[in-house]
Amino acid sequence: MDYTETLDFLFSRLPMYQRIGPAAYKDNLDNTLRLDNYYGNPHRHFKTIHVAGTNGKGSVSHMLAAVFQAAGYKTGLYTSPHLKDFRERIRINGEMISTDEVVEWVDTFRTNNELWKIEPSFFELTVAMAFDYFARRQVDIAIVEVGLGGRLDSTNIITPEVSIITNIGLDHTAILGDSPEKIALEKAGIIKAGVPVVIGTSQTETKPVFDEVAALKLAPLFYADQEYSVAYALTDTDGNQLLSVEKNGETLFSQVKLDLKGMYQQKNLPAVLKTVELLRQMEWEISDESLLLGLAIAKKMTGLQGRWHILGYNPLLVCDTAHNAEGMTEVVSQLNQTPCKKLHIVLGVVNDKDTKRILSLLPPDAEYYFTRADIPRGLDEKGLALLASEYGLNGATFSSVEKAFASARSRADKNDIVFVGGSTFVVAEIL
Incomplete structure (x- = not known):
């Protein structure tokens, strides 16, 4: 198969949520676990950060990836959906997986699947491809964005350094539930035993859900917006936002540049900052210079599109x-x-x-x-x-x-x- 034929197989012959909706959603991780096992459990061969939430999870994922790249780490990034090219979903240091890699991987899967006889969804197969690619390329860390929900998402086989839930809104209610509390419970499914969890936005309806799940899992829980306060300062001549940041009422940075121009990024930034703080405590080497550089050129470093x-x-x-x-x-x-x-x-x-x-x-x-x-x-x-x-x-x-x-x-x-x-x-x- 060439690349066009490979995409036709992925898009047309596999159930794809983005095209057909809930009919493509799998309510278990059976296929994901089988694929992961057949590929030698690649997710165990690199560190991860797991990012869920109704809005902002893509932006938070890209900002964190840029910060890690600026700090000198070989950084994988898995996001969805793509906008123009399937390969946007799988990147290392901002570079998309090559067309040759995609073609070869799918060809090999199809050959092996004559024996395995798995009927994966588009998303299940894409996650398997990403994790295998990251393992083979020996990334230091991968930022992994949840596709839908959390508890039953194909990405939810990882045990990350930090789990992040940006916020909760009423989206995908036919699958995740018709109230903020029900949706929060699905998103809270990414919380792992003993793994710190960062909540980007404190919400009255969802806080009891996160508090309870984190307590049951003995997972340290942090509400980023209760510690970090971000305010707009001005816009520079290139249209970048210049923001001031306080932590617990004291100035942390008088000027943080963001090349992501949506004003709503001010609400996403606290989750990024709290996560970096926790990673430093785990002895990840991320200086203030790397943090500020990554945020200043996040779009350029990671290829993020479609946000203002x-x-x-x-x-x-x-x-x-x-x-x-x-x-x-x-x-x-x-x-x-x-x-x-x-x-x-x-x-x-x-x-x-x-x-x-x-x-x-x-x-x-x-x-x-x-x-x-x-x-x-x-x-x-x-x-x-x-x-x-x-x-x-x-x-x-x-x-x-x-x-x-x-x-x-x-x-x-x-x-x-x-x-x-x-x-x-x-x-x-x-x-």
């Missing part, structure tokens, strides 16, 4: 992968704080999200371009427009993201903003 991602200026063209109410709240807040003459929003969602909650947050004075991402889960653009009209959101419908984006750009004045979002897959099509 600026595509161009005059008009300002920006996209963001926020795809639930909690994430969209942060994006709308930043849109409201960004001066413009008129706001144009290219919007598409997938059909298993709480679309009404998302629509209720959006500004009615914007001009909308309703569209559908080119995946089976994409919500029909005409149905989306009809639903949006109930919230006073009006605009035209387009059969493709490309057409919607082109129309928005053509209608926008140089002092306007064109925002693209609502779904990771909508963003992927215009990057």
Whole structure:
């Protein structure tokens, strides 16, 4: 097989949650454990950090990877979903796994599977590929982002140095539960016996869940936002955020530069800082210089895309992968704080999200371009427009993201903003 044929096997012949939704979700780790065993338990051959949460886990993972890279460690990074290229999911020191590696690995799996007879999901097989690759390349540490939930996620066979749960929001409720408490319990499934756990955002509903699970596991528990306080200082000439950081009320850093431009990164940073603090206590050598350098060029070092991602200026063209109410709240807040003459929003969602909650947050004075991402889960653009009209959101419908984006750009004045979002897959099509 060549690379194109390999991707066709991965995307078309294996159940893939991103395309078909809950039907691809496995409610056990049987396949993951079988694959891990057949590949010689590769996850035991490198250190890890495990990152779960409703929003922010990708950003936290990339920031931590950048910090480790800046400190001189050979760093693996496993994240999902990808935006443009499958290989974005598996990186070492910011470099994506090669096409040849992917082709060879899948070819070998298919040959071996004639005997093994495993029927893995797309995600199960991808995790096995990543862990095997990291072990063979002898990484010092891998930052591993949870795909969905935590307890039954294929990544949850690792015993990390630190477990991180960024926050809890109402997303994937059909699988994880219909309340913050139920979802928190699923995310808390990554908490391991004796392993420190960092909670990024303290929430009244979920704190008792984390407290109880951590106590049962004898896992030291830390609420990062109760120790670290991050405040916006200013934006430099390149658009990077300059932030001030306090720990327990005392200035820790007067100026921390972030090349990740979303203002919501201020809420993700405490989890990163607390994790680095704990790692230093475990004798990981991460200086303040490495920490600050990694944060300053995290996007450049790790290839992170789609988080308040600026595509161009005059008009300002920006996209963001926020795809639930909690994430969209942060994006709308930043849109409201960004001066413009008129706001144009290219919007598409997938059909298993709480679309009404998302629509209720959006500004009615914007001009909308309703569209559908080119995946089976994409919500029909005409149905989306009809639903949006109930919230006073009006605009035209387009059969493709490309057409919607082109129309928005053509209608926008140089002092306007064109925002693209609502779904990771909508963003992927215009990057």
